[in-house]
Every structure is written in C-alpha cells, then in structure tokens.
Amino acid sequence: MRASFSRSLPLLLTTVALATGCAEHTNVARALLSPPGDSRQPTIVVRPDTAASNARTLIGPAYHSPVLGDVGSSSFRIERDADAAASSVAPVRVMLALANGPFQVWSPADLEVELYPGDRPTSWSNRLAINAHGDTLVVDGQQVGSDIRLRSTGSDLGVQLQGKRYAGDLRFLAENGKVRIINELPLEEYLRGVVPAEVSPTWQPEALKTIAVAARTYALFQMEQSSNRGWDVTDTIDTQVYGGLSAADPRSDRAVRDTEGQILIYDGAPILATYHASSGGHTEDASRVWSKDVPYLRAQVDPAPDANTAPWRASVAMKEIERLLKSIGYRVSKISDVSVIERTPSGRAETVRVRHSRGFIDLAAAKLKALLGGQRIHSTLFQIARTKTAVLFSGKGYGHGVGLSQLGAASLANDGVAYQQILYAYYPGTQLAHLQ
Secondary structure, eight states, rough: HHHHTSSSSSSHHHOOOOOOOOOOHHHHHHHHHHOOSSSSOOOEEEEEEEOOOOOOOOOOOSOOEEEOOGGGSSSSSEEEOTOOOOOOOEEEEEEEEESSSEEEOOOOOOEEEEETTSSEEEEEOOOEEEETTEEEETTTTTTEEEEEEESSOTTTTTTETTTTEEOSSSEEEEETEEEEEEEOHHHHHHHHHHHHSSSSSTSHHHHHHHHHHHHHHHHHHHHHHHHTTTOSSSSSSSSSSOOGGOOOOHHHHHHHHHTEEEEETTEEOOOOOOOEEOOBBBOHHHHHHHHHOOSSSSOOOOOGGGGGOOOOOEEHHHHHHHHHHHHHTOOOOOOOEEEEEEEEEEEEEEEEEEETTTEEEEHHHHHHHHHHOOOTTOSOEEEEEEEEEEEEEOOOOOOOSSSSSHHHHHHHHHOOHHHHHHHHHSSSSSSEEEEE
16 A cells, blocks of 8 residues: 555545435346345444555456456455544546656646655746656756656646646656656546546436446555555556546536545455446456456346447458467467357357467467457457458457446436446445545
8 A cells, every 4th residue: 555545544434325216217227136235334434454465467358457456355444433533535646658758738827846745836837848867857958856746826727738637736757768647636536537538428427426436446446556556547448547627527527526435345345346348248257357256246147238239340360360479479370260269157258279380379368359459359258250361250348348337337327227226236245335
C-alpha cells in the first residue's frame, strides 16, 4: 500500500440500503437474484493493514486486464467501530504518459507550481512547455529538478495537457530523458472522466450508476494494490479508460453523484470489480483468464444473455500469423492449420494448436488473441475455419468476459432493473457499502 493511502484516516463503510426501485420487469429482470442481506447493517470500518501486498501484473486479454494482488486476502481488514472518525480517501494517481517531450500545458488561470514535493507553490504563467534532460525536468528552458507538481490557480476548467483538460494536480517526473505524467485527483472527480469514457452517457441512469459503482470499486482496489509503483491506474483499457474533464458529461456526472462513495465489498474488503464490453452470453471464470480464483468472479450464464451476442468475424492470413509468431520467438514455417483443441466450461477457446511444416505448437488462445490484436479478435469465444491461405475467426462478445458486462448492464437497465440488482447479479456474494 502506498504511503499516502496508509496515512489517510480510517475509511468508514456503511451498507447501502437495498432499495430495488423497480416497477414492472421483463422475465430477465424477474429472474435476477434478490439483493442478499439486511439493509440495516452496523457501521463497519476499513483500516489499511500495515503489511503491504506484493502486487504483480498478470498479462491477460487486452480489455480491462487488472493488476492482481492477493484478491482473497486483501490488506484491508474490517473492524466494527461505530464511533470511529470519518475520513477521506487519498487521491487517485492516474498515469497519463511516459514519453519524450516537450509537453505543452495550459490553463485559463495562472499555473501554481511546486518545484519540489512539499515546497511552497509559486505562481507561473498560464502556459508552460515541459521536457526532460536525463533525470532533470526542463520547464520553459529552465532546469528545475526531477519532480514537479502543478495545478490551476483558480479555474474550474482545470489544466489542459495535449488537448485534454484535467482536474486536480498534474505531476511530472524526469526518467532517463522521458517525462512521466501522473494526474492526482479526488476519487469522485476521477470517476467523472471514467464513466462517460467507458460507456455512452446516453445510457439509462441505472446503467450509468452501475458503471460508476464498479469503476469506483475497481479504482479503490487498485489503489490498495499499488504500493510498489508510483501510480494506481492508467487512462487506457489496461485498467479503466479515463478522459479527464474533457470527457465529463452532465448525465454521467449525475450517476457519479447519485452513487457517491458506494463500493462493492466481499469478506469486508473492496472487490476486484472487473468488467468488459460484452460476455457473448456467458461470463468467464477469473481463474481461466488470470489463474486466480476469485469467488465473486465465477463463470455463469450472463444475466442478460440476449444482449451480449455481439457477433464478429475476422480473416487473418496464415503468413501474418507465421510472421507474428516468429516475432515472439516461435520457430514456425509454412503454417497449414490453426484449430482449437481445448475450451473452458464457458465455451471460450483455451488452447489453440498451430500446425506447420516442422510440426505443431500449442499456445493459449488468449495469447493468440493478444498477438493478433483485440481490435480484430474481440474475444476468445470463437470458432475457427480456414481457407488455403487464411484463418477465419467467428466469435461473440468483446473482452475477457470476467465480471460485469457493460452491454448486459445497459440491457437490464432498459428493462427497469435497479443498479444494485445489476451489480449483485454480476458480482454474486458481494455487498454494497459506503465510503464516508
């Protein structure tokens, strides 16, 4: 756990009342599990444990691949303490870039700059160019050290960087001639840039609330797992898509406000609330994707199966597959066939066999998907055919299939299902709680 998170006061969690908010439902809506438990739960306190987790990155499908730590034994622990003082959550640290500069920064108001962490900020002009020379930052031609932080002195429009606007602080670090940029901002403000970047703000309010709670929980989990790196999440599908203030929309802003502080917990700790675009009709087990057994991320028939077909097709030349396999070290030549030899219980391809003139190689279907690109091979829920020169993929779904389906949430919300019920359906055994 990173220092700034552990220094925060205890996080108070109170269970959220489980009001359904539904009138007439379709058969899909009526088939959902009723929200478990009694809404009149005692106040519970989440305290960060003193032992930091050893987080590690597991390479999985390209859509929302989580950074997994010890999911079943989070370094959060629960203590019943109704008299504990309220607290705030540390800022979320979003890694925006690690690249060569210069980077142009602009604000409608003057920029307040901390040249060294903890120093008194000074007011600079409202437009700066930031670059790196070795491990030293260069701001408008002036060498200023390896680590600076800046913010707008008085504008709700935030700070503009490379055409996007961001709330909170922008932190710049020099690393071997490159600039690492991290946006640090409050959790609720961060969600204003996530929800409309992940799904359309035109979706039903209950769907937007569902995504808001899942995204908040996911971010909090990653904050708890980020002790050995200088950031919590990225702004891409590697974690959650984040568009800053430029993505904010009044409709998704309302969903964030209406669910403010609400997260999902399991066994007293924030859950790994993974989600994806479409399950293809059946969600996948986390153990099949990241070799990690997670009790609330088990394979199941999607609660909205008809909304999750998302059919797709792709044709890939055998010569291209051969070239890509060679690029990662496989000794192959003249590929003659590609076939699925093992599937998971959800129907997804697990192992693929590639036959070539020297024999054959077996590789994980997720690895082949990543190699060919998630924009082309949308999921591992595919069938394979071939012609003389190409492999034909036909599949359903989009993403790894673990946890919540965004299209499923949209469909259930259209049926009148409340966001609490949608969350419980996709993360069975979890409980809604409230950060105060």
